[in-house]
Amino acid sequence: MDFGFTKEQQMFKKEIIRFAKKEIVPRVQEFDLHKQFDFESFRKLGEFGILGLHFPEEYGGGGADVVTTVMAGEALGEAGVDGGLTLAYGAHSFLCADTIFKHGSEEQRKKYIPKLCSGEWIGCMGLTEPDAGSDVASMKSTAEKKGDKYILNGSKIFITNAPVADVSVVYAKTDPDAKHLGISAFIVEKGTPGYTCGEPLIKMGVRTSQTSEQFFSNCEIPAENLLGSEGDGFNMSLQTVEWDRSALLAPFVGVSTYMLKRCADYAKKRVQFGRSIGQFQATKRKLANIRIFGEAARSLIYRIAWCKDQGKPLNHLEAAVAKLFVGDWSMGPANDAMILHGGYGYCHEYDMERIFRDSRLAPIGGGTSDIQKMIISKLM
Amino acid sequence: MNYEYSQKEFEFFIELYQMVSAYSASHPMDTGGADCEKNIQGGVEKLGQTPYLKLGVSDVENANGLVTLMGAMEVVAAVSPSLYLTAEYSMRLLGRALAKWGDEKQKQAFLNPLISGSAIGALALCEQTVNVDNEPLAATGEKQGSTVIISGRKQFVVNGPVAKVIGVVGTCDGKPAIFLVDGDAPGLSINRTEGSFGYKGACISEMILENCRIDEDRMIRCSEKEDMVSVLRLWENQILTGASLGLMRASFESARDYAKSHKTGGKPIIAYQEIGFKLAEMLTLFQTSQMLAIRAAWTAEKQPREAFDLTLCAKVFCTESAARVSGEAMNIFGSSAYFGANPVEHAYCCARYGESFGTSTELSRIKIGDAALGIKP
Ligand SMILES: Cc1cc2nc3c(=O)[nH]c(=O)nc-3n(C[C@H](O)[C@H](O)[C@H](O)COP(=O)(O)OP(=O)(O)OC[C@H]3O[C@@H](n4cnc5c(N)ncnc54)[C@H](O)[C@@H]3O)c2cc1C
Numbered sequence: 001m002d003f004g005f006t007k008e009q010q011m012f013k014k015e016i017i018r019f020a021k022k023e024i025v026p027r028v029q030e031f032d033l034h035k036q037f038d039f040e041s042f043r044k045l046g047e048f049g050i051l052g053l054h055f056p057e058e059y060g061g062g063g064a065d066v067v068t069t070v071m072a073g074e075a076l077g078e079a080g081v082d083g084g085l086t087l088a089y090g091a092h093s094f095l096c097a098d099t100i101f102k103h104g105s106e107e108q109r110k111k112y113i114p115k116l117c118s119g120e121w122i123g124c125m126g127l128t129e130p131d132a133g134s135d136v137a138s139m140k141s142t143a144e145k146k147g148d149k150y151i152l153n154g155s156k157i158f159i160t161n162a163p164v165a166d167v168s169v170v171y172a173k174t175d176p177d178a179k180h181l182g183i184s185a186f187i188v189e190k191g192t193p194g195y196t197c198g199e200p201l202i203k204m205g206v207r208t209s210q211t212s213e214q215f216f217s218n219c220e221i222p223a224e225n226l227l228g229s230e231g232d233g234f235n236m237s238l239q240t241v242e243w244d245r246s247a248l249l250a251p252f253v254g255v256s257t258y259m260l261k262r263c264a265d266y267a268k269k270r271v272q273f274g275r276s277i278g279q280f281q282a283t284k285r286k287l288a289n290i291r292i293f294g295e296a297a298r299s300l301i302y303r304i305a306w307c308k309d310q311g312k313p314l315n316h317l318e319a320a321v322a323k324l325f326v327g328d329w330s331m332g333p334a335n336d337a338m339i340l341h342g343g344y345g346y347c348h349e350y351d352m353e354r355i356f357r358d359s360r361l362a363p364i365g366g367g368t369s370d371i372q373k374m375i376i377s378k379l380m
Numbered sequence: 381m382n383y384e385y386s387q388k389e390f391e392f393f394i395e396l397y398q399m400v401s402a403y404s405a406s407h408p409m410d411t412g413g414a415d416c417e418k419n420i421q422g423g424v425e426k427l428g429q430t431p432y433l434k435l436g437v438s439d440v441e442n443a444n445g446l447v448t449l450m451g452a453m454e455v456v457a458a459v460s461p462s463l464y465l466t467a468e469y470s471m472r473l474l475g476r477a478l479a480k481w482g483d484e485k486q487k488q489a490f491l492n493p494l495i496s497g498s499a500i501g502a503l504a505l506c507e508q509t510v511n512v513d514n515e516p517l518a519a520t521g522e523k524q525g526s527t528v529i530i531s532g533r534k535q536f537v538v539n540g541p542v543a544k545v546i547g548v549v550g551t552c553d554g555k556p557a558i559f560l561v562d563g564d565a566p567g568l569s570i571n572r573t574e575g576s577f578g579y580k581g582a583c584i585s586e587m588i589l590e591n592c593r594i595d596e597d598r599m600i601r602c603s604e605k606e607d608m609v610s611v612l613r614l615w616e617n618q619i620l621t622g623a624s625l626g627l628m629r630a631s632f633e634s635a636r637d638y639a640k641s642h643k644t645g646g647k648p649i650i651a652y653q654e655i656g657f658k659l660a661e662m663l664t665l666f667q668t669s670q671m672l673a674i675r676a677a678w679t680a681e682k683q684p685r686e687a688f689d690l691t692l693c694a695k696v697f698c699t700e701s702a703a704r705v706s707g708e709a710m711n712i713f714g715s716s717a718y719f720g721a722n723p724v725e726h727a728y729c730c731a732r733y734g735e736s737f738g739t740s741t742e743l744s745r746i747k748i749g750d751a752a753l754g755i756k757p
């Protein structure tokens with residue numbers, strides 16, 4: 001076993017942190033306050049090469065391995081980038097672009113991937129429906145083939161980036177009577193007649209990411225927008241799980257390092273009872289809890305990333321363990337960080353309350369903690 | 381980067397498991413009593429026939445030092461916590477101290493028998509005010525010519541009553557030292573501490589040293605730059621971390637198997653979410669602990685300067701997880717865990733030890749917090 005990163009990886013991580021601190025972090029609180037998507041920061045992520053990091057260079061990507069890609073996510077969190085922007089990046093690069101890259105035709109790759117890598121276009125992925133969340137197979141959206149077209153009907157909910165997206169990967173049933181095997185995936189572009197999005201939902205956290213419903217009403221798309229073959233959709237959505245359990249979790253790990261630094265700085269300066277609060281054991285305990293969580297979670301996500309780099313099939317049990325741990329065990333440290341800041345921690349002036357809100361998504365998005373427990377208990 | 385043990389390492393773990401479990405089936409080591417004590421001594425000898433005792437102390441073919449050791453620790457601790465504790469406090473505390481700081485003569489005389497398993501050693505560190513290393517050591521050695529005269533009082537010394545040689549940690553001329561005292565040396569009295577809550581087969585004792593004499597060449601010193609007590613604590617924390625992994629494995633696997641076979645309402649209890657999800661949480665804590673423990677071991681070997689805090693993080697996380705996992709296992713077993721000696725109950729009792737010993741959970745958190753604040757120890 002060897003847990004070391006290469007020198008290049010370490011340097012790259014430092015570069016990302018420097019870039020994000022300078023270009024993105026100063027804008028985070030303002031955009032969070034106004035619940036706005038930060039187009040400029042998103043574009044800068046593209047310019048820096050983060051949006052397309054793991055795609056081959058010929059498609060405008062960076063050609064990086066999975067570990068480096070996960071490291072980039074960790075670095076963004078560590079720099080203090082908000083969970084909204086990192087979620088938007090995750091939905092764009094992994095849930096949307098990666099699915100198109102992996103299952104699309106060469107023509108589709110050439111058409112979409114370079115634009116998604118650069119950030120010129122924004123992507124999203126519509127899987128969840130109002131009545132089909134954890135139970136994906138019960139989805140009701142349909143795609144009916146008519147000649148050289150598919151006609152999409154139905155609706156999606158909680159779709160990250162939907163209000164700002166140029167392109168969407170949408171899952172719908174081509175065989176409504178079949179369960180998982182009836183699901184297929186399609187590319188739907190913004191402006192396609194019959195496709196509309198709802199107003200951005202008002203959310204507790206990750207507020208700079210825009211989340212909304214997607215509506216499909218006799219929405220006609222060319223038949224070639226089918227990704228892979230009919231019935232492949234469920235497996236495609238499963239394949240995004242590898243990214244979901246590594247790259248999408250990485251910012252949560254990075255943010256724990258950020259919290260630790262911020263909390264330590266605050267604890268050194270804040271004086272109560274004639275002493276800096278850092279001198280109280282209760283404060284040290286909180287700092288320790290944050291550190292311990294980060295260290296524990298880090299190994300889990302890099303394990304998934306390393307295995308993917310080795311070409312090993314995803315170990316679903318290990319993936320669920322990573323998701324469950326980050327989801328459920330991140331709550332304590334985020335809470336500690338907020339409380340350590342006392343009343344200031346509760347106010348927007350300090351970003352601890354935002355981090356607390358952002359972190360609440362971890363046990364819900366991409367499969368709730370209960371679903372992870374279900375998977376683990378079945379596989380054990 | 382590499383997140384997996386090699387094939388050779390896996391093979392070694394399997395052989396080790398087969399050997400220890402076969403021996404433990406015919407030689408109970410966790411029940412307490414004289415037979416148990418003898419069985420453990422036999423068990424340590426058996427371990428001496430494998431590379432286990434050498435790990436982390438000298439090079440072993442196809443092994444990756446402390447990283448392999450952490451995996452092997454889990455195997456032994458899962459089968460017999462008492463054998464584990466005995467072997468570890470002998471080898472990975474006294475043995476490592478001899479390997480790191482001892483001279484050739486000391487290694488020949490004292491380390492080799494520990495490695496071969498033909499003798500058991502002990503390291504006496506803990507004192508009444510040094511249980512969580514917050515007071516200076518009171519045990520002292522005073523030099524008179526080529527003799528050192530040792531006085532002091534030690535408590536909760538693992539292996540005290542069965543040790544051939546005991547490394548007594550104290551100071552001499554104001555500097556840290558380990559005095560190598562024979563188990564039957566005049567001036568040394570050892571009182572067994574009876575009725576331990578866990579590790580029922582291990583021998584734990586109090587020790588009083590009154591003008592106990594050794595030759596000067598039985599004294600071990602570290603370099604000026606090193607903090608001997610911190611290093612010993614780090615090793616002890618690694619031992620307790622490894623123990624936690626084994627205790628979690630034993631508890632989790634027993635509880636999982638029980639939940640699959642025990643039925644209520646016509647269904648195996650694992651089919652109920654309260655039990656199935658509890659097991660999922662247990663496995664999550666166990667796997668997360670494994671990864672963290674192994675990474676801490678790797679760091680101790682490759683980036684020793686970063687290892688102190690990370691080892692404490694691993695120690696806190698793993699020992700607390702072991703307490704929780706073993707407690708949940710008790711729940712899953714219901715009343716059947718509550719009566720008589722069984723592995724789940726014993727693992728639960730042993731797990732209580734991990735949080736309080738070594739650098740206690742409370743003190744570890746303070747030190748980790750200090751590190752975050754940039755406060756140097
Ligand atoms: C901010 C945000 C962004 C999102 N982005 C996207 C996106 O980009 N694309 C997308 O497709 N989806 C997205 N989602 C949706 C997300 O994946 C779902 O919310 C999640 O899978 C849970 O589904 P649900 O909300 O319908 O909850 P439900 O499935 O209705 O679950 C409700 C509760 O019941 C529990 N539960 C359900 N089934 C079981 C069971 N069998 N046993 C025990 N407990 C159970 C759940 O754990 C949960 O606590 C996003 C969600 C949020 C909040």
Ligand SMILES: Cc1cc2nc3c(=O)[nH]c(=O)nc-3n(C[C@H](O)[C@H](O)[C@H](O)COP(=O)(O)OP(=O)(O)OC[C@H]3O[C@@H](n4cnc5c(N)ncnc54)[C@H](O)[C@@H]3O)c2cc1C
Nearest residue numbers: 270271272273277280281282283339340341342343344346
């Ligand atoms: C929404 C809101 C409404 C409020 N309304 C009012 C109001 O109407 N009137 C009013 O007067 N105040 C009000 N407050 C202030 C509130 O009472 C204080 O925020 C609270 O007492 C904590 O003080 P502090 O924020 O200065 O934190 P600090 O005292 O600076 O504490 C910071 C951290 O250090 C810890 N700490 C401090 N001392 C010790 C110690 N000795 N040992 C261990 N840990 C220690 C704390 O537990 C905390 O985690 C309000 C606060 C909020 C958030």
